[in-house]
Structure formats: structure tokens, C-alpha cells
Amino acid sequence: MRTVAVVGTSLAGFRAAQELRAKGFDGRLVMIGAEPPYDRPPLSKDFLLGKVSADDIALAGQDGLDALAAEWHLGVRAEKLGREGVALADGTTIAADGYVIATGAVARTLDAARNLAGVHTLRTLEDAVGLKRALAAGPSSVVVIGAGFIGAEVASACRLLGHEVSVVEAMPVPLAPVLGARMGAVCGELHAENDVRLITGVPVAGFSGTGRVTGVRLADGRELRADLVVAGVGARPATEWLTGSGLAVDGGVLVDSGCVTANPRVIAVGDVARYRCPLRGVRVRAEHWTAAGEQPGVAVANLLAGSTVTHFARHGYFWSDQYGRRLQFAGVATEDVRIVEGDVASKCFVATYHRGDVLTGVFAIDSPRPFTRLRRAL
Known part of the structure; x- marks a missing residue:
């Protein structure tokens, strides 16, 4: 290969570029992305709290970028992938021998609030800057829609900043699809313990306000006062630009176990x-920082080899910081959950998940050392 184009310059794309150079690719490397490379996890935590700046979360300084010896096309989006190459929004077409698709995902929005000011999502640095500015305007009533990890982290940050916070979750138990009902309920308790109102099992029916949001209407008839709303209702893979490319797309770009x-x-x-x-044994989208950092090593090896010669077979791992506590999870949750260290009441414990005699997952709050030991046993 003489030219490789990497479309997407967040963590996965940046790591792919590093892996290409590390594995000996010395040809033309083209980096295409709407944003420069930066780390997303701090956006819902330390960035909102003012503990880190945009410079602090950059994935590399200028020396690191220069070391890639890449041709950069930043601030421009890819619009199409075809036989001629990648067509960019500025009219440029980049032809290459190999392509790395790393366009990530886009935050889902709430159609009912489309024309209302004061309703935010949090996916990009621009989103975080806007939300941080809005929160700095003064004490307010914040309603977070969605009690997943992003929603919980935003609620935590807003509460630490002195705002009145309510969290609305349509599911009966937050995080149940990821952690199971028992551990999901434990995570839900963190909100109440920090004076955050958690409302579960009730969908959002609509919003109040003319021009600017003033309230959130729930399906059971209640209305929550809201000076600010943050929608943490998930993300969808950014695949629209691949229409007509011939690639199989179904809830993401379909690839084999080697990301090919x-x-x-x-x-x-x-x-x-x-x-x-x-x-x-199933297709999954691993929407976590660790997967974005680890998959490129496998995928790039296969790209340079011209076929799938190695596989990405690692247990999912992620962490979350909420209300001053560190939550960690690895593996797959099952209904068989056992507390193996600490106790749930103190919110300092380790739980393991089992399928028969097989350890399938580990979850911990404020117990990093035993978590790491058990994670290695997966």
C-alpha cells in the first residue's frame, strides 16, 4: 500500500495512524476529521468541573502529530466513499489503497426539543464548551434525560457545581442492560445519596417553553421545572456518508472479528x-474508550496483511466517575451476581458475575486493586 486514508481523528483514528507507523507503513498517510484528536471521557467529568482545559485533553502535542508525518484534513467532513476515494465536503477527493473508517458516533437528539434553547447533548468538545458556559450562568434546575454513564456523570458534575438536578430514566432500573438489575439499582442509589432526584420507569412526553425550555413533561402527567436539559439518550454510529459505498452497514459498519x-x-x-x-459469538459495538484504543492494533495488522490474520478478542472494560466515586466494569453481566469484597451499603465493594462455574464479569466501586486482580482472571 502506498496511501492509507484514515477517516475520523478521534481516539480510534489517531491510534490507527500510530499503529500504521509502528507497524512499518512508511507511505502517504492521510488524516480526515471534523475535529483535532482529543480525549472524550473527561468532557462529562473534569472538563465540566473546570479541572482540565481543551489543551489538557489533546491526544498529542504538535510534536506527536508531526511524528505521524501525516497529511491532515481537519475541520472537514467526509461525505462519500466510492471508487474514486473519499469525497470531502470541501470538494477534495482522497484516493487511497487502504481505508480506516473511524468516524465514531453522533449523539442522539430529542425531536420534541429541536427548536428549544437550553437543551443540550454531550458528545463533542463544542458540546461540552456550550454546556459548561450554560452551567456557569448561575444556579439552576437541571434535568438530565437518561441515567446511563454519560447522563450519570453529567448529573454528578452538575450537582458538584451546585445545581439542583433531576435524572429521568425510562427504564425501571438504570444501567440494567449493562450491569444487570441488581448492580444497576446500586448505581441508582448514588443519585439519591447525593441529593439528586432519580425518576425511573417513566418516559419523557414533551417539553414546555416558547423559544427556551422551562420544563420537562413526563408520561405520567408530572412536569419538572428545567432551566437546562441535558439529553443523554445514547448515540448512533456515523455511517450516513457510507451510503452507496458497497459496505455492509447495519447498526454500524459490519466487520469480522479482526475489524475487517x-x-x-x-x-x-x-x-x-x-x-x-x-x-x-455475536456482533457488538464496543462504545468504550478501551476498545477504541485497542481495536486499531488488530485492525491495522490485518489491513497491512491484506486479510484477517489476527482477531480482537478482549473483554469489554470501562470506568465511570460519579459523585467522587470510581466505578469499573469488565466482561459480561449475568443474573448470578456475588459480592466478593466489601459491602454494597458502603458503596465500596467488588461484585462478580458468573455463568455456572465460569467468571464472566467484574464490577467494582472504589475498589481498584481487587477489581484489577479479578479482571485478569476473566
Whole structure:
């Protein structure tokens, strides 16, 4: 290969570029992305709290970027992938011998609030800057829609900043699909323990306000006062630009266990990739920082080899910081949950998940050392 184009410059794309150089690719490397490379996890935590700046979360300084010896096309989006190459919004077309798709995901929005000011999502640095500015305007009533990890982290940050916070979750138990009902309920308790109102099992019916949001209407008839709303209702893979490319797209770019598409010249990594997980036997999208950092090593090796010669077979891992506590999870949750260290009441414990005699997952709050030990046993 003489030219490789990496479409997407967040963690997965940046790591793919690093892996290409580390594995000996010395040809033309083209980096295409709407934003410069930066780390997203701090956006809902330390960035909102003012503990880190935009410079602090950059994935690399200028020396690190220069070391890639890449041709950069930043601030411009890819609009199409075809036989001629990647067509960019500025009219440029980049032809390459190999392509890395790392366009990530886009925050889902709430159609009912489309024309209302004061309703935010949090996915990009621009989103975080806007939300941080709005929160700095003074004490307010904040309603967070969605009690997933992003929603919980935003609620935590808003509460620490002195705002009155309510969290609305349509499911009966927050985080149940990821952690199971028992541990999801434990995470839900963190909100109440920090004077945050958690409302579960009730969908949002609409919003009040003319021009600017003033309230959130729930399906059971209640209305919550809201000076500010943050929608943490998930994200969808950014695949629209691949329409007509010939690549299989279904809830993400479909790739094999080595992150390779049906065309061996095209790989997909990070949030946009829906890969066949050898450990679970199904296709999954691993929407976590660790997967975005680890998949490119496997995918790039396969791209340079011209076929799938290695596989991404690692247990999912993620962490979350909420109300001053560190939550960690690895593996797969099951209904068989056992507390193996600490106690749930103190919110300092380790829980393990089992399928028969097989350890399938580990969850911990404020117990990093035993968590790490048990994670290695997966």
C-alpha cells in the first residue's frame, strides 16, 4: 500500500495512524476529521468541573502529530466513499489503497426539543464548551434525560457545581442492560445519596417553553421545572456518508472479528464498528474508550496483511466517575451476581458475575486493586 486514508481523528483514528507507523507503513498517510484528536471521557467529568482545559485533553502535542508525518484534513467532513476515494465536503477527493473508517458516533437528539434553547447533548468538545458556559450562568434546575454513564456523570458534575438536578430514566432500573438489575439499582442509589432526584420507569412526553425550555413533561402527567436539559439518550454510529459505498452497514459498519469489512482494503474501528466478538459469538459495538484504543492494533495488522490474520478478542472494560466515586466494569453481566469484597451499603465493594462455574464479569466501586486482580482472571 502506498496511501492509507484514515477517516475520523478521534481516539480510534489517531491510534490507527500510530499503529500504521509502528507497524512499518512508511507511505502517504492521510488524516480526515471534523475535529483535532482529543480525549472524550473527561468532557462529562473534569472538563465540566473546570479541572482540565481543551489543551489538557489533546491526544498529542504538535510534536506527536508531526511524528505521524501525516497529511491532515481537519475541520472537514467526509461525505462519500466510492471508487474514486473519499469525497470531502470541501470538494477534495482522497484516493487511497487502504481505508480506516473511524468516524465514531453522533449523539442522539430529542425531536420534541429541536427548536428549544437550553437543551443540550454531550458528545463533542463544542458540546461540552456550550454546556459548561450554560452551567456557569448561575444556579439552576437541571434535568438530565437518561441515567446511563454519560447522563450519570453529567448529573454528578452538575450537582458538584451546585445545581439542583433531576435524572429521568425510562427504564425501571438504570444501567440494567449493562450491569444487570441488581448492580444497576446500586448505581441508582448514588443519585439519591447525593441529593439528586432519580425518576425511573417513566418516559419523557414533551417539553414546555416558547423559544427556551422551562420544563420537562413526563408520561405520567408530572412536569419538572428545567432551566437546562441535558439529553443523554445514547448515540448512533456515523455511517450516513457510507451510503452507496458497497459496505455492509447495519447498526454500524459490519466487520469480522479482526475489524475487517468484506473488502479487505477497508477496516472499521471504534464506535462506528460492529464487529463479530469471538468471546460472545455475536456482533457488538464496543462504545468504550478501551476498545477504541485497542481495536486499531488488530485492525491495522490485518489491513497491512491484506486479510484477517489476527482477531480482537478482549473483554469489554470501562470506568465511570460519579459523585467522587470510581466505578469499573469488565466482561459480561449475568443474573448470578456475588459480592466478593466489601459491602454494597458502603458503596465500596467488588461484585462478580458468573455463568455456572465460569467468571464472566467484574464490577467494582472504589475498589481498584481487587477489581484489577479479578479482571485478569476473566
